Amino acid sequence: xxxxxxxxxxxxxxxxxxxxxxxxxxxxxxxxxxxxxxxxxxxxxxxxxxxxxxxxxxxxxxxxxxxxxxxxxxxxxxxxxxxxxxxxxxxxxxxxxxxxxxxxxxxxxxxxxxxxxxxxxxxxxxxxxxxxxxxxxxxxxxxxxxxxxxxxxxxxx
Amino acid sequence: xxxxxxxxxxxxxxxxxxxxxxxxxxxxxxxxxxxxxxxxxxxxxxxxxxxxxxxxxxxxxxxxxxxxxxxxxxxxxxxxxxxxxxxxxxxxxxxxxxxxxxxxxxxxxxx
Numbered sequence: 075x076x077x078x079x080x081x082x083x084x085x086x087x088x089x090x091x092x093x094x095x096x097x098x099x100x101x102x103x104x105x106x107x108x109x110x111x112x113x114x115x116x117x118x119x120x121x122x123x124x125x126x127x128x129x130x131x132x133x134x135x136x137x138x139x140x141x142x143x144x145x146x147x148x149x150x151x152x153x154x155x156x157x158x159x160x161x162x163x164x165x166x167x168x169x170x171x172x173x174x175x176x177x178x179x180x181x182x183x184x185x186x187x188x189x190x191x192x193x194x195x196x197x198x199x200x201x202x203x204x205x206x207x208x209x210x211x212x213x214x215x216x217x218x219x220x221x222x223x224x225x226x227x228x229x230x231x
Numbered sequence: 232x233x234x235x236x237x238x239x240x241x242x243x244x245x246x247x248x249x250x251x252x253x254x255x256x257x258x259x260x261x262x263x264x265x266x267x268x269x270x271x272x273x274x275x276x277x278x279x280x281x282x283x284x285x286x287x288x289x290x291x292x293x294x295x296x297x298x299x300x301x302x303x304x305x306x307x308x309x310x311x312x313x314x315x316x317x318x319x320x321x322x323x324x325x326x327x328x329x330x331x332x333x334x335x336x337x338x339x340x341x342x
Binding site: 198201205207209210211212213214215216219220222223224228230231 | 232233234235236237238239240242243247250251252258264271272274275276278279281282283285286
């Protein structure tokens with residue numbers, strides 16, 4: 075699995091945020107923006123085949139059946155499972171991912187690009203879309219030289 | 232859109248300009264970053280995307296639309312804002328990997 079290295083993973087591993095430690099969940103492996111290839115498919119899974127390219131996001135799965143999930147804001151789902159904290163993360167060669175919430179990566183996008191898109195770029199993309207800003211608008215990025223901000227700069231351009 | 236990056240150091244400057252920023256403001260050198268933004272744009276920023284939590288307070292007024300990316304409830308700080316500056320609509324966008332911000336901004340003082 076190709077994975078983007080994010081400062082958030084360092085925070086999870088250092089346990090310096092107001093969150094429970096990874097060990098509380100029996101999780102040893104951090105990592106939350108991964109891209110790779112499907113090597114095995116569960117017997118009930120439909121729509122995925124070995125060899126498909128797949129991406130894992132910072133949220134590994136959600137409940138799919140709450141107000142947030144139904145309204146396109148599943149990042150607020152109270153039952154969300156966070157990759158690399160509540161479940162094993164992507165800093166490893168093999169990792170599982172629920173078929174219903176795995177991202178599909180199209181041909182033409184390399185794993186090295188797709189990995190960071192799973193978190194930093196998609197975060198900035200959502201912010202830019204939600205902002206309603208238009209072509210030609212001035213957009214300021216305090217912290218724009220960092221991992222997330224620089225994605226925003228590229229997307230805004 | 233026309234990106235302006237506020238960050239520190241030559242490495243960040245080189246990266247930001249290479250990735251498409253039109254201007255770079257080095258906060259370690261600039262005395263007043265919002266004033267520099269006004270000088271560059273003439274009209275002020277149409278939007279501000281804050282990924283550096285240290286910049287929250289300075290980034291807020293007088294920008295019309297500010298999104299705090301990744302604000303976390305444990306980092307929330309009380310921001311004292313006079314009502315005359317509350318003419319904009321703050322919104323927050325939670326990073327998907329973090330617990331959502333219960334409220335990124337909460338004015339506690341009016342005058």
